[in-house]
Structure formats: C-alpha cells, structure tokens
C-alpha cells in the first residue's frame with residue numbers, strides 16, 4: 205500500500221495534502237502554480253485576488269487573473285468586494301466556470317481594495333460582512349472560505365468572533381495570516397492569536413499562515429496553533445519544494461531525496477520551467493514582463509551576480525533568458541551558494557508590498 209499524506213476537507217472537497225499555496229498578487233499565476241504542482245505536495249492553490257464587480261462585468265484584465273489550465277487543480281479563486289449581489293454573482297459564475305472553491309478576501313489592506321469597503325475594511329462592519337459571506341455561501345454548492353488577518357490592530361483581535369460566525373453561516377475553512385492589519389508585515393506572526401481562532405470554531409479547518417519557509421517553521425505553526433493546515437506564500441517563492449518536503453516529512457520517507465532536496469541545477473530547471481509556462485500562457489512579451497517581478501526571488505537564492513540580476517529584472521527577450529540559464533549552468537553554483545541555506549523572506553517592493 206502506498207503511503208498518502210493526510211488529506212484536508214473543505215466541506216466535501218478533499219485536498220490531497222494539508223499544504224496550501226497562499227495568493228500572492230502578481231506572482232501566483234497559473235504558470236507558477238503549475239510549476240509548483242509538478243514538484244508535488246500541494247493541496248490547493250488560490251488565484252490572485254480579483255474584483256467581484258469586474259468579474260461580473262467580464263473585464264478582460266480580470267479574466268486574465270483567473271486564467272488557469274486543466275492541470276491546475278484543485279483551484280480556488282479569491283474574490284473581493286463589499287456589494288453582496290456582486291460577490292454572489294461572481295461566485296455563481298465561477299462555479300459554472302469549473303472552479304473548485306471560492307475564497308473571500310478579508311485581509312487586503314491596499315487602498316484600492318479597502319476604499320470601497322472590501323478586503324480588510326470588511327473587519328470594520330461585522331454584521332454586513334457576515335451577511336455578505338452568508339449570501340455567497342448560499343449562492344453556490346462549492347466550498348466558500350475566508351482569508352483574513354487577526355484583526356484591525358492589537359486592541360481589536362476580531363478574527364475568533366468572525367471565524368465562529370462564518371462557521372455558523374456555512375463557511376468551509378478560514379485562512380488566518382497571524383498578523384493584524386496595523387502590523388503590515390512587521391513583527392512576528394502571532395501563533396497564540398491563530399490558536400484563539402482555532403479554539404473559537406467547532407469543526408471547520410483553520411489554516412495557519414505567515415512566515416513559513418522551512419518544514420521546521422511549519423511544524424511550529426501546527427504545534428503552537430493546533431491549525432488543521434498551513435498556507436505558504438513568500439516561502440514558496442523562495443522554496444517551491446516546500447510542499448513536497450512537508451509531505452515527505454509527514455510520511456517519514458527519505459527527506460533528502462533529490463526531489464525534495466534540490467540542488468543548484470534543480471533550481472535552474474524550475475526557473476526555466478516557470479518561464480517556459482509563462483511563454484505558453486501568453487507569449488514572449490507577457491512572459492518577460494511577468495518574469496521581471498519574479499526575478500528578484502530567484503536571484504536571492506541563485507546569487508548570480510549583479511549583472512545577471514539586472515538583466516533578469518529588465519528582461520526583454522526569451523532568447524536572452526535562455527542564454528542566461530545556459531551561462532549559469534556552465535558556471536555552476538557560486539562559491540557562496542549553499543544547498544540547504546535559504547535566504548530570508550522579504551516583502552517585495554512596490555505598490556503591492558503593503559500587504
């Protein structure tokens with residue numbers, strides 16, 4: 205009998221592992237999700253957050269955000285908004301489109317999202333928010349989840365109350381980033397705060413999120429919070445093998461197998477595969493522009509030197525990318541590169557860095 209990782213259930217939806225990829229706007233598009241899925245261990249991926257109204261209006265830019273492919277399953281689409289009818293219609297349309305779960309964004313602090321009452325602003329009007337969530341749950345048969353922070357600030361840790369109310373209206377799981385909205389990305393993830401959310405609900409899974417980069421970080425999250433699953437964002441940009449590593453650890457099988465203990469060549473292969481999928485998604489210009497943002501995460505790890513870093517963040521042509529990869533393969537790892545040492549997690553610079 206082959207050993208299987210412990211599954212996780214969002215209502216009737218069975219996830220093959222307890223390890224989820226967090227939405228990272230601008231990064232977790234289908235080429236990245238697909239490349240990560242190929243490495244194994246991923247239970248569920250979620251799209252970038254999408255504006256429910258724009259989805260209802262079939263805005264071409266918004267439809268691009270939910271771009272997927274047949275192997276990109278199971279997939280949740282994350283929606284935001286504050287108008288119940290729009291959120292409901294968006295969810296219904298997504299169900300018809302073949303998506304496996306709807307995630308409601310209640311954590312985004314970015315002005316573009318909060319100015320109309322969506323994202324973290326939803327924490328400020330509890331009864332309207334609970335009613336909105338109930339309407340979305342009632343409108344679809346697929347699971348609806350909510351992703352939120354611990355609260356607005358330390359004086360208002362409202363996540364436990366929200367989670368309990370969400371469970372009562374039929375939400376299938378709640379993802380908690382263990383920081384407050386006021387905290388941004390500063391300070392430590394509050395495991396006791398996540399534990400309070402776990403204790404507040406009766407049976408739905410609570411998914412712990414924040415700063416997980418290694419299997420040891422994941423272990424601490426499980427132990428200190430009692431969460432049912434974990435979700436990993438920036439750690440997966442640095443180490444897309446983390447999901448496979450967690451499954452291997454869980455099964456007690458060889459942690460150091462080549463599949464889960466990647467070398468320099470494996471990392472170059474992953475980067476090349478990711479770029480190739482971006483090319484397939486929408487051609488050369490799109491691939492180069494999208495890759496530019498991701499480049500800094502790869503160079504943090506591969507340490508190819510300033511010149512290559514600059515070339516990658518200004519990438520213009522697929523050929524240029526291929527030449528760089530070929531050159532890095534020939535050169536092999538720089539002396540400072542260490543197989544088992546991951547760089548620290550960073551918050552990417554730019555307008556979306558205020559998450």
Ligand SMILES: Cc1cc2nc3c(=O)[nH]c(=O)nc-3n(C[C@H](O)[C@H](O)[C@H](O)COP(=O)(O)O)c2cc1C
Nearest residue numbers: 226227228229252253381414415416436437438559
């Ligand atoms: C660049 C960036 C984009 C993000 N985009 C989203 C998003 O679209 N939806 C969302 O719910 N959270 C978003 N987040 C928050 C992450 O999903 C996650 O909760 C947070 O980064 C903490 O987890 P981590 O330490 O594993 O990255 C984003 C974070 C960053 C840094």
